[in-house]
Amino acid sequence: MTTLTHLECTRCARRFEAGQVWNLCECGGPLAARYDLERARQSWSRDWVNNGPSNIWRYAPVLPVSKPAAMISLGEGMTPLLRTPRLGERLGASDLWVKDDGVNPTGSFKARGLACAVAMALELGIRKLAIPSAGNAASALAAYAAAAGIEAHIFMPRDVPQSNFSECMAFGARVTLVDGLIGDCARMVAQGAEKEGWFDVSTLKEPYRIEGKKTMGYELAEQFRWALPGAILYPTGGGVGLIGMWKAFAELEALGWVVGKRPKMIAVQMEGCQPVVRAFEQGRSQCEFWRDAWTVASGLRVPQPLGDVLILDAIRASGGTAIAVSDQEALDAGLELAALEGVFAAPEGAACVAALPKLIARGALDAAERIVIYNTGAGLKYLEAWSTRFPRQASGDQDKLGGLITPR
Numbered sequence: 001m002t003t004l005t006h007l008e009c010t011r012c013a014r015r016f017e018a019g020q021v022w023n024l025c026e027c028g029g030p031l032a033a034r035y036d037l038e039r040a041r042q043s044w045s046r047d048w049v050n051n052g053p054s055n056i057w058r059y060a061p062v063l064p065v066s067k068p069a070a071m072i073s074l075g076e077g078m079t080p081l082l083r084t085p086r087l088g089e090r091l092g093a094s095d096l097w098v099k100d101d102g103v104n105p106t107g108s109f110k111a112r113g114l115a116c117a118v119a120m121a122l123e124l125g126i127r128k129l130a131i132p133s134a135g136n137a138a139s140a141l142a143a144y145a146a147a148a149g150i151e152a153h154i155f156m157p158r159d160v161p162q163s164n165f166s167e168c169m170a171f172g173a174r175v176t177l178v179d180g181l182i183g184d185c186a187r188m189v190a191q192g193a194e195k196e197g198w199f200d201v202s203t204l205k206e207p208y209r210i211e212g213k214k215t216m217g218y219e220l221a222e223q224f225r226w227a228l229p230g231a232i233l234y235p236t237g238g239g240v241g242l243i244g245m246w247k248a249f250a251e252l253e254a255l256g257w258v259v260g261k262r263p264k265m266i267a268v269q270m271e272g273c274q275p276v277v278r279a280f281e282q283g284r285s286q287c288e289f290w291r292d293a294w295t296v297a298s299g300l301r302v303p304q305p306l307g308d309v310l311i312l313d314a315i316r317a318s319g320g321t322a323i324a325v326s327d328q329e330a331l332d333a334g335l336e337l338a339a340l341e342g343v344f345a346a347p348e349g350a351a352c353v354a355a356l357p358k359l360i361a362r363g364a365l366d367a368a369e370r371i372v373i374y375n376t377g378a379g380l381k382y383l384e385a386w387s388t389r390f391p392r393q394a395s396g397d398q399d400k401l402g403g404l405i406t407p408r
């Protein structure tokens, strides 16, 4: 079913055979999966997609896995694309939508990428996977490894949300809590990969997670009946979702399934860790290491994304921009989204809500264009962060809990 032909280095264009185990190119560049899209165009159609399974494998011809038996699924993808008129009215955007990836297995869009990476590992006969993670990728790997019956070795900062730690333990993964950031975790995984023979599924060091994540782009197109929105606000950490969607749009054009202008890709980061925003504003093609990174949006605590060149390219080529908001602004905006639309978002998704009125004020977005806020995770995974807003009162004070949101 797959039309995968080979992999290609995104820096030096070197070619790598399909059906083998690869990490980065020797030049340090991430590898991209390439497909015979002409063949896909002739043998596949939008009607077929319509009748496909309700998970990422509905796009199997443009995913790398070839054996149906390896296509494991926990029901990831085909998440709701919601029209949010009350929030739109509040923020001054008349055609506003929220894509809610918080309803994925393990509560984040990371399920898409890891479903694909673990399926590929299964197909290639890899038995031991290892990952450095700021939290949600660890939960997703642990779940899919359990579903596939393979080992997961997880390294995450000691201060990850409790939900992520509990999930990993529940799924039976081998978990190491690290006194450091994701970069320190990555070094430990690299050492273990050499010594213990683990396969390193770090973002972009492993070429197939991005393939799973690109289904976000396919899904947006499909759910809008094969038309693309004017702009997508995406909470950018490693930036793989953004790069993945951009790749999806290029493939959709090659398939002849969408035409016209691509969406403006807008990277939203947090004030406490904004290497992409800084590089974008300074006109540079690469990010500098962001010191002392901290934010409640743990998925965005990536001080130096490996795919920086690709992220910045996509933002610029799309006519998009990059913007940072504070933790407080993100949490406030998240409560507005929840109270107005019934979507309890992760702080990462909430950050995009906070960014929207600023972008309109700057003229980066037009109030009437179709705008999608990509919510990457579930609010429920961040109970520590939300509990700062909702400290529980001693009994007898319950009646004071109403009306916590003050109107603007």
Ligand SMILES: *Cc1c(COP(=O)(O)O)cnc(C)c1O
Pocket (backbone or CB within 6 Å): 108, 109, 110, 136, 137, 203, 235, 236, 237, 238, 239, 240, 241, 242, 299, 300, 346, 348, 349, 376, 377, 378
């Ligand atoms: C990992 C993560 C992100 C950042 O994802 P990238 O595509 O790597 O930028 C955003 N939000 C949540 C909830 C995450 O878990």
Ligand SMILES: [Zn+2]
Pocket (backbone or CB within 6 Å): 009, 010, 011, 012, 013, 014, 025, 026, 027, 028, 029
């Ligand atoms: Zn290369």
